[in-house]
Amino acid sequence: MLILAFDTTSEKGGVGIFKNTECLAAVPNQGPANLYSITLFEMVQQALAQARLELREIGLYAVANGPGSFTGIRVGLAAARAWGKAFERPVRGVSVLAALVNKPRLTSDWAFPILDARRGEFFLGCFRRAGSADLRPSGPRLFGPAGHCYEAADTGWVLRPEALRSFLEEQLASGASATCLVRAHDQASQALGERLPPSLGWERIEGTLTDSIASVAQKEEQAGSPRSDSQLDAYYIRRPDAEVNWKD
């Protein structure tokens, strides 16, 4: 299956074309995150040229649906929906948190992807090793179909550093092993590690996430997981300020 995977949720996004797990083309974003309405199309053209393919040959569109830049998320999803519509091909939205967890080989019971959410806050995902005892009450499984090493134990959160630290310390206190995953360019998230218990595993994820986005989407497609509307809506996690600050 030919997969066009792309990530416009941060400036470290990009486009990749994959034939199952083989990467046929990879174009990392070089510009700022606020130009994806142009650069996404340029990167897709470059990737198609590298792979000597046409867009109509793509069998699955895999798009990062968040969290991250609100505008970037929407640009990616709007384009993905249009391409899916144009060629009647499936579109899968993949959370950046799930893509982070899917990237390295982990052995811990829990995996906690962390992203800088700006404003002194962090996005946190909570994934447990599939089949393990339930260490926390399970929430909706947004992006954890069968066949994944890890499944989502809950929806993501936006947390301030102190809340994030106490959550992670609580997990370690339960005796479970845990790994935090942060992106190599994400200095704010990495700085968190300096004040966390050393027993916590720590993985820096280099490069773009397009390979992992393609992989998650392909597994979901092959498993026949239903393509829900919510998957193709943005996975913002953070509520709009107007809603948060609204006083009736």
Place this chain on the structure above:
Amino acid sequence: MLVLGIESSCDETAAAVVADGEEIRSSVVASQVLTHEKYGGVVPELASREHLRKIQPVVEEACRQAQVTIHDVDAIAVTEGPGLIGSLLVGLVYGKALALSLDKPLVGVNHLEGHIHAVWLENKMARIAGKPVAEAALPAVALVVSGGHTSLFLVEASSHAADHPGRVFTYSQLGRTRDDAAGEAFDKVAKLLALGYPGGPIIDRLAPFGNPLAVDFGHIKMKGNPLDFSFSGLKTAVLYRVRGTELAKEAGERRAWRKTADRPSDDDLRAHCAQATLDLIASFQKAVVQDLVERTLAAADACHVDAIFVSGGVACNSLLRQRFTEATRRQGLQAFFPSPALSTDNAAMIAAAGYYKLLAGERAGVSLTAHASFPLGANRM
């Protein structure tokens, strides 16, 4: 030529299929009024989120109603600005991705140009249908007046070569608001008086029950370009008339009542308005309308044109229509308004404007993007 138009510049997700710039095959608009109602105005982030949810179903519905598939469409026209950047990007990226992937011609359209074309489109449709309407001939002065815009343009057209059906439209900006748009002033006054949202239609329906001469707001004076507008002073004058008075107390009571009332009818709302409030509303509306009509007529006079186009959401205002019709008749001019459905934001106007750009050979490519600020034509004044 079948053109798919896509419009998402503010709080309405719209798609339309228009044939040859003169036949609306479908026009679908998904309004976000309910989303923004409690805030008393459009919240940009909420608008962008709604656009993303609606864009695909709206385009699909437009194609379904037009009985075409996306593959049958000959070209795609998208609004590229001005507007809310997050909102614009959703429609623009969706349209661009469709067009470039299917190898269809793509063209970006200025939202204000679309509003002007709404007049032209509807007039053309009426004449084709044999209705006894005058031709909306060019040159004309166009007033685009809505919640986001209040601008005056001189619109001119020249023909292509004799064997070419297209026309090239040119626009010169004569004036514009320096602060609030007229529709924005309506919304803010309605919010101040706890009348509901959107404020323009509510004030329009309540104003006939008040005395428009009760409060004399005077003429709005402008330094510099006399064809510019300013409504913030008028809005502030309403605020000063309300603050610390019985009107403020009454508005507070109305606000509390509105929280318990489930979509009150106009009669219910009127029953919760003192006569002094209705008088204030009527006087405010009269002042706004008078200013819009006078400056537009002055523009027509300065440009020596006989036709006046009035478009945008505020063009639905019944007093504005009445005053324009009366004033233009007195002066031997012609005023043209689109129907309410084409006055407010829609995609048929984008498809219609796009049609002429396509005929003129305009094509957009990968670099097409959205612009929050996007002037139409050159400044003339």
